[in-house]
Amino acid sequence: MAKVKSVIVIGAGPAGLAAADRLAAAGLDVLVLEGRDRVGGLCRTVSFSGATFDLGGHRFITKDDEVRNYVFELMGEGLELRRRKSTIRLWGKDFAYPLDFKNLLLGMNPLTTARAGIDYLVAAARQSFAPRADVSFEDWVVNRFGRTLYRIYFGPYTAKLWGRPPAEISADWAAQRISLLNLWDVLLLLLKIKKEQPKTYAAQFHYPRGGIGRIYETLAERARAAGAEIRVNAEVLEVRRKGGRVARVVFRRNGREELESADFVISTAPLPRLAEMIKPAGDGKVVEAAARMGFRSLRFLNLVIDRPAITDNTWVYVPEPKYFFFRVQDLRNWSPSLCPPGKSALELEIACDAGDEKWRMSDEEVKAVCMSDLAAFGLDMADDVEAYRSSFEEYSYPVYDLAYRDKLKTVLDFIWPIENLLTIGRGGLFRYNNMDHSIKMGVLAARHVAFGEDRDAILDIAKEQSVFEAPHKRH
Numbered sequence: 001m002a003k004v005k006s007v008i009v010i011g012a013g014p015a016g017l018a019a020a021d022r023l024a025a026a027g028l029d030v031l032v033l034e035g036r037d038r039v040g041g042l043c044r045t046v047s048f049s050g051a052t053f054d055l056g057g058h059r060f061i062t063k064d065d066e067v068r069n070y071v072f073e074l075m076g077e078g079l080e081l082r083r084r085k086s087t088i089r090l091w092g093k094d095f096a097y098p099l100d101f102k103n104l105l106l107g108m109n110p111l112t113t114a115r116a117g118i119d120y121l122v123a124a125a126r127q128s129f130a131p132r133a134d135v136s137f138e139d140w141v142v143n144r145f146g147r148t149l150y151r152i153y154f155g156p157y158t159a160k161l162w163g164r165p166p167a168e169i170s171a172d173w174a175a176q177r178i179s180l181l182n183l184w185d186v187l188l189l190l191l192k193i194k195k196e197q198p199k200t201y202a203a204q205f206h207y208p209r210g211g212i213g214r215i216y217e218t219l220a221e222r223a224r225a226a227g228a229e230i231r232v233n234a235e236v237l238e239v240r241r242k243g244g245r246v247a248r249v250v251f252r253r254n255g256r257e258e259l260e261s262a263d264f265v266i267s268t269a270p271l272p273r274l275a276e277m278i279k280p281a282g283d284g285k286v287v288e289a290a291a292r293m294g295f296r297s298l299r300f301l302n303l304v305i306d307r308p309a310i311t312d313n314t315w316v317y318v319p320e321p322k323y324f325f326f327r328v329q330d331l332r333n334w335s336p337s338l339c340p341p342g343k344s345a346l347e348l349e350i351a352c353d354a355g356d357e358k359w360r361m362s363d364e365e366v367k368a369v370c371m372s373d374l375a376a377f378g379l380d381m382a383d384d385v386e387a388y389r390s391s392f393e394e395y396s397y398p399v400y401d402l403a404y405r406d407k408l409k410t411v412l413d414f415i416w417p418i419e420n421l422l423t424i425g426r427g428g429l430f431r432y433n434n435m436d437h438s439i440k441m442g443v444l445a446a447r448h449v450a451f452g453e454d455r456d457a458i459l460d461i462a463k464e465q466s467v468f469e470a471p472h473k474r475h
């Protein structure tokens, strides 16, 4: 690859900003184009009435030493170590989360417990002797946990989150998201044959005072100080290519179309949108695959509450379809810095598809439904709401339907071989990155561009989050 001097980065989320920061530090000429009015991407933070809200609480956890040091060094004393306490609200009771089967089995009526236990044993035996294929989410769960637990918890929660039957969701989603807690351990615990509790998720996490967006505002400041230019309200519309290379980027800023060129483009825009932006476009198969790759969206109802405290949870899962939201974040327990003095803030997460009814309802309508649902599970606080406002995120969760692997491969086979273009990040690679994965991808992309390191190393990040074949490599 010829020596690269200038780079355009599309998107100022964790991946784009990490790339810009490292490229500027290496002395390259960097221009970041961000479509929204602020940096942070899915990790942006918004404030009103003295309270501060993420898009759903975002905790910083990583197993990667390089990313940990990178963020710790960036934020210094600005990061706090917080304790997590989360529960599942089911049948009017609170169950520990991650799902503690002992707690769950003891909380169910004895008949259901017996049925769940028998189902589980039958499924486990069948899986050992004649395993069934895992095509859909439903297959994966039923094959491992039996139908009763699927019907009680996994099925309804998944249907609510995705807005489609779990039989239409790929088994990959389950393999990535459900920890394979062994029910044998639970039975042995119940019978007191075993004393150790099974391993659960991290009980602690790091969180910046003032919201997760602080990390990315600080990163943007540092990238700017190193010479990067970051333009917000600059939505990229086209990535023009000439021969096998991208040559120019067209974007809209203040209602006007502008054009910039650079030696290299790093995109963190959602992959199907990038495929649509590239001109001349890919062949008919690429266009069709991109058009059929979907994202599940989220609406967040942010509430400022005139009460000093609400619960002792950081967040609560709400799987039952009768409730409008699927998760409740209690922000004071994330960090008191998010709430006005003496007050609290709640964030209710609502799964929807961009443009559907839940997305279009007015804030007043959403608030009315949510307050009545909160009251139904013992949190009646309608009279104490001081302010409320929704935030929206169209590209929250890449949809892993049964055909997603083929569509992803078709699109990546078109984009990955373009020598001076990289697509990285959560939407950019259509995989379930956490922010540390996206930061790492940004750092690796910068190393590829600045120092010629192997670009395919990026595809190994968060690989366990996505099971897709490597696209055709460049020759």
Ligand SMILES: Cc1cc2nc3c(=O)[nH]c(=O)nc-3n(C[C@H](O)[C@H](O)[C@H](O)COP(=O)(O)OP(=O)(O)OC[C@H]3O[C@@H](n4cnc5c(N)ncnc54)[C@H](O)[C@@H]3O)c2cc1C
Pocket (backbone or CB within 6 Å): 010, 011, 012, 013, 014, 015, 016, 033, 034, 035, 036, 039, 040, 041, 042, 043, 055, 056, 057, 058, 059, 060, 061, 234, 235, 236, 237, 268, 269, 270, 273, 298, 396, 397, 424, 425, 426, 427, 428, 432, 433, 434, 435, 436, 438
């Ligand atoms: C509800 C929820 C909770 C989460 N909780 C956690 C958590 O607790 N911990 C954790 O580590 N991770 C969490 N994540 C994941 C985390 O948000 C993402 O991994 C991370 O933000 C991805 O960063 P990114 O840079 O890859 O993409 P993004 O954050 O999506 O950034 C992409 C950027 O590109 C911009 N863009 C897109 N198209 C264009 C265009 N055409 N022109 C210009 N700009 C464009 C977007 O506006 C955006 O700013 C959560 C995600 C969700 C949805």
